[in-house]
Amino acid sequence: MELQAMGEAYGKSSKHFRRRVVICAGTGCMANGAMKVFEALRKEAGDHGISLDIELDFEETRDRDGLLTKSGCQGFCQMGPLLSIEPDGILYCKVRPTDVAEIVSQTLLDGKAVERLLYPHPTTGKPCRGRHEIPFYALQQRTVLKSCGSLDPEDIREYLSQGGYRSAAKAYLEMQPDAVCGEILASGLRGRGGGGFPTGRKWEMARVQPGPKKYIVCNGDEGDPGAFMDRSVMEGNPHAVIEGMMIAARAIGADEGYVYVRAEYPLAVARVRRAAADAEKLGLLGDDLFGTGMGFRVHVMEGAGAFVCGEETALLASIEGQRGMPMPKPPFPAQCGLFGKPTIINNVETLASVPLILAQGAAAFKETGTPASPGTKTFALTGHVANTGLIEVPFGTSLRHIVYEVGGGVTGKDGRISEAGFKAVQIGGPSGGCLTREHLDLPMDFDNLTSIGAMVGSGGLVVMNQETCMVQVAKFFMQFTQNESCGKCVPCREGTRQMLALLDDITEGRATEETLPLLEMLARNVKVGALCGLGKTAPNPVLSTLKHFRDEYEAHVHRKVCPSRVCKALMTPAIEASLCKGCTLCARKCPVGAIIGERKTAHQIDPGKCIRCGACVDACKFNAITGA
Numbered sequence: 110m111e112l113q114a115m116g117e118a119y120g121k122s123s124k125h126f127r128r129r130v131v132i133c134a135g136t137g138c139m140a141n142g143a144m145k146v147f148e149a150l151r152k153e154a155g156d157h158g159i160s161l162d163i164e165l166d167f168e169e170t171r172d173r174d175g176l177l178t179k180s181g182c183q184g185f186c187q188m189g190p191l192l193s194i195e196p197d198g199i200l201y202c203k204v205r206p207t208d209v210a211e212i213v214s215q216t217l218l219d220g221k222a223v224e225r226l227l228y229p230h231p232t233t234g235k236p237c238r239g240r241h242e243i244p245f246y247a248l249q250q251r252t253v254l255k256s257c258g259s260l261d262p263e264d265i266r267e268y269l270s271q272g273g274y275r276s277a278a279k280a281y282l283e284m285q286p287d288a289v290c291g292e293i294l295a296s297g298l299r300g301r302g303g304g305g306f307p308t309g310r311k312w313e314m315a316r317v318q319p320g321p322k323k324y325i326v327c328n329g330d331e332g333d334p335g336a337f338m339d340r341s342v343m344e345g346n347p348h349a350v351i352e353g354m355m356i357a358a359r360a361i362g363a364d365e366g367y368v369y370v371r372a373e374y375p376l377a378v379a380r381v382r383r384a385a386a387d388a389e390k391l392g393l394l395g396d397d398l399f400g401t402g403m404g405f406r407v408h409v410m411e412g413a414g415a416f417v418c419g420e421e422t423a424l425l426a427s428i429e430g431q432r433g434m435p436m437p438k439p440p441f442p443a444q445c446g447l448f449g450k451p452t453i454i455n456n457v458e459t460l461a462s463v464p465l466i467l468a469q470g471a472a473a474f475k476e477t478g479t480p481a482s483p484g485t486k487t488f489a490l491t492g493h494v495a496n497t498g499l500i501e502v503p504f505g506t507s508l509r510h511i512v513y514e515v516g517g518g519v520t521g522k523d524g525r526i527s528e529a530g531f532k533a534v535q536i537g538g539p540s541g542g543c544l545t546r547e548h549l550d551l552p553m554d555f556d557n558l559t560s561i562g563a564m565v566g567s568g569g570l571v572v573m574n575q576e577t578c579m580v581q582v583a584k585f586f587m588q589f590t591q592n593e594s595c596g597k598c599v600p601c602r603e604g605t606r607q608m609l610a611l612l613d614d615i616t617e618g619r620a621t622e623e624t625l626p627l628l629e630m631l632a633r634n635v636k637v638g639a640l641c642g643l644g645k646t647a648p649n650p651v652l653s654t655l656k657h658f659r660d661e662y663e664a665h666v667h668r669k670v671c672p673s674r675v676c677k678a679l680m681t682p683a684i685e686a687s688l689c690k691g692c693t694l695c696a697r698k699c700p701v702g703a704i705i706g707e708r709k710t711a712h713q714i715d716p717g718k719c720i721r722c723g724a725c726v727d728a729c730k731f732n733a734i735t736g737a
């Protein structure tokens with residue numbers, strides 16, 4: 110069957126279904142029992158005489174009750190398992206198998222929403238019927254993620270029905286390689302893998318290299334702690350990534366490609382493998398693409414799970430079967446890459462954006478975002494914020510919009526919205542830096558972030574409230590990079606270890622007058638001396654917290670005090686008698702029996718016995734334990 114006809118047939122058959130029920134089968138929702146809901150729903154519907162098909166039958170011409178499909182991550186994992194019902198426009202949150210009977214009787218039979226399963230509006234508490242009413246979704250601009258969560262990632266026909274592979278056909282049938290490169294260059298697309306290098310320029314560099322053998326590599330390693338944007342795209346819309354690779358292959362004249370996915374992402378591996386196999390079955394991948402005689406094949410390779418393997422030269426070494434260690438550049442992979450051949454390495458999100466650009470044209474793509482950073486960016490929003498999850502907003506969006514509108518506001522210790530709670534946002538993971546109150550209105554794009562010592566990085570956004578110790582934040586990332594340093598070059602191997610030791614000194618009360626200048630000098634030297642991006646960016650969290658929260662470091666070093674009361678070793682806990690209710694909770698938690706006092710009378714701490722473990726501070730519900 111012709112591809113277009115297949116897409117159209119799918120669209121036509123899907124119209125025979127009165128309803129479409131989509132259960133999120135992303136990693137988060139699956140872990141929370143989405144598949145149990147799927148099975149329960151099928152059975153319960155059947156018991157009520159409603160047939161929910163799980164596969165769309167092309168030949169079917171009769172009207173059917175409903176189609177029940179799975180989707181990739183819909184981004185709101187915190188509220189999962191998610192279940193949406195169309196055309197009713199309903200989104201149910203935190204659905205359990207025990208909710209299924211009500212869903213079937215009220216919604217599938219009577220068309221009414223089950224109110225208690227709807228998302229309550231964070232300020233008004235009013236139940237939101239569907240995505241259009243939920244601020245987390247309504248305030249985003251989902252482009253790359255648009256189909257993640259609505260489309261069945263395991264059915265190529267559905268991707269075809271939405272115009273899938275048409276951009277690839279255009280690139281192979283109507284465009285020359287230089288025109289494809291030119292269109293991507295004109296769109297201003299910049300790599301979403303962190304550095305923001307113009308994709309068109311990179312492709313052009315590879316296009317002009319002598320052939321015949323060239324490669325396209327999709328970087329799906331995503332080793333940043335807290336990031337899961339690429340995983341969601343691979344799980345939710347794998348064909349978009351494959352199509353992006355096909356277009357890149359046409360642009361540079363490659364006939365082979367690799368998708369490198371970390372082994373910790375088994376669902377992404379399975380979905381990309383299936384997508385590549387299904388595309389090959391239809392002749393979309395193989396020896397003769399669109400009847401042009403040009404070939405392109407895709408291999409899916411599982412990565413070793415080391416952060417450094419995301420670095421492009423290390424990644425290539427890993428595909429070649431060597432230990433994943435970086436190499437000095439130049440030569441750049443675009444000149445001499447995989448097996449010594451010109452190779453383009455692009456991030457998952459970059460590649461998934463490519464078919465959209467060819468479909469809508471460079472000019473339309475540039476209408477979103479900022480002039481120097483067009484388009485949208487996905488972020489993994491986590492930390493002390495009401496709505497955590499995967500979001501997508503245009504470049505140039507302010508942090509304020511993300512934290513307070515999409516994210517619903519900063520939360521305090523108790524998980525409730527706290528008005529004065531915002532302290533900082535760590536952006537870009539271990540390579541990035543932190544943004545403070547003064548940056549809340551800064552339009553976020555590649556260059557603005559670099560100018561203040563942060564970076565888009567892979568797009569991790571961790572919101573932190575007033576109770577966060579910024580030295581501990583720097584230490585967390587330094588611990589990560591120190592563990593992940595491949596050890597090839599001394600500045601990174603030894604530098605990260607020494608920086609971590611200095612941070613330990615600061616949080617544990619051993620720091621002296623020399624500690625901060627030494628830490629700063631070391632950070633600057635590692636930045637310039639390290640071989641690869643891991644080492645070069647490892648000092649960023651330290652330098653940016655030092656820049657914006659120096660007083661906090663100084664309090665630790667000079668006064669031996671942690672202003673956020675997080676560093677336990679710097680605490681001399683005491684109980685504020687006026688606040689103490691004598692509830693005995695702290696005394697029961699103290700491991701060394703340092704707290705004395707009768708029930709309903711103010712308690713006291715024996716400083717001689719106290720080992721400064723901080724258990725009492727965490728236990729006290731009345732904030733009666735002071736750390737000064």
Ligand SMILES: Cc1cc2nc3c(=O)[nH]c(=O)nc-3n(C[C@H](O)[C@H](O)[C@H](O)COP(=O)(O)O)c2cc1C
Nearest residue numbers: 300301302328331332419420421455456459642643
């Ligand atoms: C330590 C380290 C880890 C990286 N991890 C990733 C990653 O997981 N995914 C990614 O796309 N790029 C990662 N990068 C950036 C890649 O080296 C490369 O620049 C990117 O894949 C290029 O694609 P783009 O131009 O589409 O951004 C990493 C870089 C470094 C230094």
Ligand code: SF4
Nearest residue numbers: 596597598601641644
């Ligand atoms: S900077 Fe670090 S990770 Fe990169 S090559 Fe040197 S030791 Fe390895």
Ligand code: SF4
Nearest residue numbers: 699719720722723725
């Ligand atoms: S800090 Fe630990 S040891 Fe000291 S009083 Fe509190 S619970 Fe006891």
Ligand code: FES
Nearest residue numbers: 133135138183186
């Ligand atoms: S896995 Fe379901 S919303 Fe993320």
